[in-house]
Amino acid sequence: MEALWFCLVAIMLAAYVVLDGFDLGAGIVHFLVARNERQRRMVLRSIGPVWDGNEVWLLAAGGTLYFAFPGLYASSFSGFYLPLMLVLWLLILRGVSIEFRNHIDSPVWKPLWDAGFMLSGGLLAVFFGAALGNVIRGVPLDSSGKFFLPLWTNFRVSGELGVLDWYTLSVGVLAFVALVQHGALWVALKTEEEVSRRAANVAAAAWFAVVVMTVLVTILTMRVQPLVQANLSAHAWGYVFPLLAVGGLLAILGRGHGRRPRMGFLGSCAYLIGMLTSAAFGIFPYVLPARPDPSLGLTIYNTAAGAYGLRVGLWWWIPGMLLALAYFVFTYRHFGGKVRPEGGGY
Amino acid sequence: MLRSRRWCKISIVDALALHRFHFAFTVTYHYLFPQLTMGLALLIVVLKTMGLRTGEDAYHRSARFWARIFAVNFAVGVVTGIPMEFQFGTNWAPFSKAAGGVIGQTLAMEGVFSFFLESTFLGLFLFGERRLGPKGHWWAAFMVFLGSWLSGFFIIATNAWMQHPVGYVIAANGQIALSSFRALMLNPWTLWEYLHNMAGSVVTASFVMASVGAFYLLGGKHKPYARIFVRLGVTAGLVASLLLPLPTGDGQGRNVARWQPATLAAMEGLFETVEGAPLAILGQPDVARKRLDNPLEVPRMLSFLTYQRWMAEVRGLDAFPEDQWPDNIPLLYYSYHIMVGLGTIFIAVMALSAWKLWRGRLFRCRPLLWILMLMLPFPYIANTAGWITAEVGRQPWVVHGLVRTAEGASYNVSAGNAMFTLIGFMGVYGVLSILFLFLVYREIEHGPEPSAPPEELEFAVKR
Numbered sequence: 001m002e003a004l005w006f007c008l009v010a011i012m013l014a015a016y017v018v019l020d021g022f023d024l025g026a027g028i029v030h031f032l033v034a035r036n037e038r039q040r041r042m043v044l045r046s047i048g049p050v051w052d053g054n055e056v057w058l059l060a061a062g063g064t065l066y067f068a069f070p071g072l073y074a075s076s077f078s079g080f081y082l083p084l085m086l087v088l089w090l091l092i093l094r095g096v097s098i099e100f101r102n103h104i105d106s107p108v109w110k111p112l113w114d115a116g117f118m119l120s121g122g123l124l125a126v127f128f129g130a131a132l133g134n135v136i137r138g139v140p141l142d143s144s145g146k147f148f149l150p151l152w153t154n155f156r157v158s159g160e161l162g163v164l165d166w167y168t169l170s171v172g173v174l175a176f177v178a179l180v181q182h183g184a185l186w187v188a189l190k191t192e193e194e195v196s197r198r199a200a201n202v203a204a205a206a207w208f209a210v211v212v213m214t215v216l217v218t219i220l221t222m223r224v225q226p227l228v229q230a231n232l233s234a235h236a237w238g239y240v241f242p243l244l245a246v247g248g249l250l251a252i253l254g255r256g257h258g259r260r261p262r263m264g265f266l267g268s269c270a271y272l273i274g275m276l277t278s279a280a281f282g283i284f285p286y287v288l289p290a291r292p293d294p295s296l297g298l299t300i301y302n303t304a305a306g307a308y309g310l311r312v313g314l315w316w317w318i319p320g321m322l323l324a325l326a327y328f329v330f331t332y333r334h335f336g337g338k339v340r341p342e343g344g345g346y
Numbered sequence: 347m348l349r350s351r352r353w354c355k356i357s358i359v360d361a362l363a364l365h366r367f368h369f370a371f372t373v374t375y376h377y378l379f380p381q382l383t384m385g386l387a388l389l390i391v392v393l394k395t396m397g398l399r400t401g402e403d404a405y406h407r408s409a410r411f412w413a414r415i416f417a418v419n420f421a422v423g424v425v426t427g428i429p430m431e432f433q434f435g436t437n438w439a440p441f442s443k444a445a446g447g448v449i450g451q452t453l454a455m456e457g458v459f460s461f462f463l464e465s466t467f468l469g470l471f472l473f474g475e476r477r478l479g480p481k482g483h484w485w486a487a488f489m490v491f492l493g494s495w496l497s498g499f500f501i502i503a504t505n506a507w508m509q510h511p512v513g514y515v516i517a518a519n520g521q522i523a524l525s526s527f528r529a530l531m532l533n534p535w536t537l538w539e540y541l542h543n544m545a546g547s548v549v550t551a552s553f554v555m556a557s558v559g560a561f562y563l564l565g566g567k568h569k570p571y572a573r574i575f576v577r578l579g580v581t582a583g584l585v586a587s588l589l590l591p592l593p594t595g596d597g598q599g600r601n602v603a604r605w606q607p608a609t610l611a612a613m614e615g616l617f618e619t620v621e622g623a624p625l626a627i628l629g630q631p632d633v634a635r636k637r638l639d640n641p642l643e644v645p646r647m648l649s650f651l652t653y654q655r656w657m658a659e660v661r662g663l664d665a666f667p668e669d670q671w672p673d674n675i676p677l678l679y680y681s682y683h684i685m686v687g688l689g690t691i692f693i694a695v696m697a698l699s700a701w702k703l704w705r706g707r708l709f710r711c712r713p714l715l716w717i718l719m720l721m722l723p724f725p726y727i728a729n730t731a732g733w734i735t736a737e738v739g740r741q742p743w744v745v746h747g748l749v750r751t752a753e754g755a756s757y758n759v760s761a762g763n764a765m766f767t768l769i770g771f772m773g774v775y776g777v778l779s780i781l782f783l784f785l786v787y788r789e790i791e792h793g794p795e796p797s798a799p800p801e802e803l804e805f806a807v808k809r
Contacts, residue, residue: 053465063454070446077435078756099421305447306523320458327466
């Protein structure tokens with residue numbers, strides 16, 4: 001039951017990264033791909049009706065994590081106190097930047113929120129990546145399952161740890177370039193003409209950065225967290241996850257410079273899902289490994305809620321998620337196709 | 347040695363106070379927005395319904411005008427709401443670890459059942475009026491209403507469990523585990539707390555709508571719309587204000603008397619157990635001397651309201667050990683009395699306005715329009731005071747009778763770090779307030795008349 005809920009939470013988090021990832025990515029690249037108000041509006045309109053719903057995946061995943069693994073929720077959220085608060089402030093900035101921008105037609109008001117949209121998107125990408133890096137690297141848990149990390153110490157993966165060190169920063173950079181590529185591919189898919197062309201160029205440049213960073217982070221991860229290698233050796237079927245990521249990268253390459261934009265975007269989705277599931281598989285059954293003493297790590301077993309709660313949770317979770325899925329299919333179909341520069345909305 | 351122990355104790359007290367203030371500040375600020383969202387969602391459905399029934403365009407335009415204000419309000423509600431869920435883990439980790447298996451259920455259900463619903467249909471409601479047609483657009487408005495009221499239900503169910511825990515067992519590792527999902531959903535505390543809270547939310551929205559209408563009438567602008575706003579605001583406001591004391595407030599009060607008797611005593615400023623307890627209207631509690639100064643009381647009223655018998659015995663604070671007294675009795679007493687006092691004023695104002703409206707004289711009665719306009723902040727104050735009553739009344743527990751607040755805070759987060767983020771939130775929310783007031787004032791200044799030609803209309807209806 002614990003393993004099932006681990007998978008369900010992982011799926012929800014992956015859905016969040018794939019969906020809100022393109023909102024963040026679009027925010028990062030919108031200055032690069034849109035040169036005037038009309039083009040900017042096209043980029044905003046490509047995410048306008050969906051971004052809020054995409055963000056709900058973070059809340060729903062957080063809530064599900066809370067009730068299924070309260071021990072993990074308590075320990076990790078209080079231990080990562082400072083970076084989480086920064087993430088909250090950035091999420092506020094991002095939401096407000098999108099929502100308030102078009103209320104006033106002024107050459108002072110709009111660029112202000114455009115900058116907020118870009119800044120929050122870029123920093124959130126780095127922070128989410130660094131957060132994943134922290135989970136893989138492990139944190140200094142004590143015997144009662146508590147820890148507290150400052151934002152940084154000496155940027156080394158030894159001694160007194162900080163949230164940011166060269167390993168977690170490199171994962172943050174990987175997340176940044178991956179979401180730049182993801183957002184650019186989304187914009188290329190949803191827009192036309194110049195904007196779409198420029199977005200395809202950004203995605204093509206980002207692709208090389210993603211490949212380089214993926215190789216680098218993979219090598220670093222093997223050195224930093226021996227658990228990953230051990231899990232892969234013990235269960236060879238786990239190679240499907242990294243293979244999915246590689247397949248995604250190849251699909252992006254195979255989109256043939258903008259001729260098959262849907263294949264490019266789906267490839268990027270596959271890449272992100274492959275990377276996240278590889279990480280989850282790599283540290284399983286841990287959800288928060290400990291260092292320097294690995295035996296203090298939090299696993300799905302020592303953080304899960306009671307068996308009855310987990311069982312009864314399935315009774316509402318499954319119909320609830322089917323409903324949510326139905327809304328998403330409906331929304332994405334309703335707002336499907338290329339966005340037009342004229343007409344209603346953002 | 348002594349000095350260092352003393353220092354350690356003080357720093358823990360500081361951290362606890364900061365974590366408590368951190369949550370109190372962020373949640374108080376947050377709830378300024380959902381209380382309007384939920385009530386306004388209902389009033390927008392009413393406007394859309396009247397538009398469909400009468401076919402008058404003024405109702406549809408009114409709905410569009412309030413939808414614009416709803417959108418700004420909703421956006422601030424969303425961005426200030428996300429920190430609430432996270433703070434359970436960041437600032438209240440031991441509480442989350444102990445109780446997450448139970449309250450995580452209702453919080454996750456809020457995300458799964460109401461947030462997806464709300465976000466999906468809000469997009470359709472704000473962008474899709476032309477594409478959906480009048481009936482489809484009514485449904486979109488209704489689904490937004492349903493989503494926001496469901497969200498309120500799950501939050502109240504969570505709070506109700508903290509006020510009156512049911513359906514749990516304490517596991518061997520000390521964690522509180524769910525033992526009955528049915529009991530959690532049907533918690534007797536939830537029903538009255540939910541209805542009371544939603545009536546309060548409708549009161550806020552009604553007063554806001556009536557206030558904007560009165561503002562237009564006094565300024566001689568947008569008269570046809572202003573009359574719709576005042577009429578709907580006063581009608582809904584009267585019904586909702588009347589629902590506040592009976593049956594919802596009464597039901598809530600009886601729950602408090604039954605399951606949190608020490609809280610009831612502190613709310614009423616009753617220090618001694620007596621038969622035929624009086625109801626204090628005014629007076630200042632002096633906790634050190636255990637008495638109410640300058641009391642203005644209605645004899646035997648508290649006994650009657652609580653037990654429906656004039657001479658019934660009501661337990662005062664002396665019947666409970668001091669370590670179970672709410673830890674801020676004056677704040678609890680004042681917030682409760684402010685809520686009740688304002689609620690009484692709401693009924694009076696709305697009853698008078700409704701009477702004048704019925705006689706067809708309200709729109710010309712300038713003094714009453716002035717009062718309606720100036721009433722705007724008071725429902726917010728009353729709703730906030732009500733929530734302070736509930737939350738301070740639950741002290742010294744975070745889960746009543748099970749987990750003390752002092753045991754629930756994250757002491758691995760130092761006082762300095764908690765203060766850093768508290769100051770950060772104050773700064774961020776200060777800026778948000780300015781932006782919010784600025785944007786809403788612009789919408790009110792602009793008014794319900796469309797400024798753009800019809801084909802551009804939807805452009806203006808943006809979120």
